[in-house]
Amino acid sequence: MAPRIHPTAIVDPEARLAADVSVGPYSVIGPGVEIGEATRIGPHVMIGEYTRIGKRNVIFQFCSIGGAPQDKKYAGEPTRLEIGDDNTIREFCTLNRGTTQDAGVTRIGSHNWIMAYVHLAHDCQVGSHTIFANNAQLAGHVHVGDHAILGGFTVVHQFCRIGAHSITAMGTILLQDLPPYVMASGNTAEPHGINAEGLKRRGHSAESISAVKRAYKTLYKSGLSFDDARARIAAESAILPVLLPLAEFLATPGRGIIR
Numbered sequence: 001m002a003p004r005i006h007p008t009a010i011v012d013p014e015a016r017l018a019a020d021v022s023v024g025p026y027s028v029i030g031p032g033v034e035i036g037e038a039t040r041i042g043p044h045v046m047i048g049e050y051t052r053i054g055k056r057n058v059i060f061q062f063c064s065i066g067g068a069p070q071d072k073k074y075a076g077e078p079t080r081l082e083i084g085d086d087n088t089i090r091e092f093c094t095l096n097r098g099t100t101q102d103a104g105v106t107r108i109g110s111h112n113w114i115m116a117y118v119h120l121a122h123d124c125q126v127g128s129h130t131i132f133a134n135n136a137q138l139a140g141h142v143h144v145g146d147h148a149i150l151g152g153f154t155v156v157h158q159f160c161r162i163g164a165h166s167i168t169a170m171g172t173i174l175l176q177d178l179p180p181y182v183m184a185s186g187n188t189a190e191p192h193g194i195n196a197e198g199l200k201r202r203g204h205s206a207e208s209i210s211a212v213k214r215a216y217k218t219l220y221k222s223g224l225s226f227d228d229a230r231a232r233i234a235a236e237s238a239i240l241p242v243l244l245p246l247a248e249f250l251a252t253p254g255r256g257i258i259r
Helices: 196-201 206-220 226-237 241-251
Strands: 051-053 064-067 080-083 094-096 105-108 182-185 190-194
Touching: 051 064, 064 080, 080 094, 094 105, 190 196, 190 206, 196 206, 206 226, 206 241, 226 241
Parallel strands: 051 080, 064 094, 080 105
Antiparallel strands: 182 190
């Protein structure tokens, strides 16, 4: 069984496509590209060199996947983009390769839902089960945890971290790190409680959600200094595993958290 490649598509001879991949009209696939089983590439899609795409992904029309990074220091080095399995990437998305100033690879996990006009810049590291609503934009070197949700027109400054299970409202501007579980909105972003509904939908118990709410109050409402709040949450995480992602996030240096 050969890949189903439309006659108008251009596939470089050095690209490797699984037997049941489909490629739509006028799409262009560059050298060194690898595409896994049952992935569907729509019409007018550009997939740049050294891009690896896993299984059962669906990439809609007019996307630019694995293009060169938008970084003036980039000098044509063979950097990469790696995409996992079961992702949906809607129209007009741009996902760029990494740079040698970082790990040299932009990574997207699995089971992500990426809506139209989303931009994921060079060296971003995106987990799994995330949702990017229309026009969400990540600058370079941004890290996004599993199950995070970015509302439409969310804009994220370079080198920011977005914690697991967090959520932003439409039009949020993130200039600092967003801790796990926290809801944020505004320009610039401010915290507004925890993503309790999201945790409930993912099967977290009422006790676990209550523990996260208490940790949020410790961090934002107790009047403690950041260091003291971080130490208290770290101590509580030893007996409450649901707090481990938050404790580890706060212990890792970054751009400072939203306040």
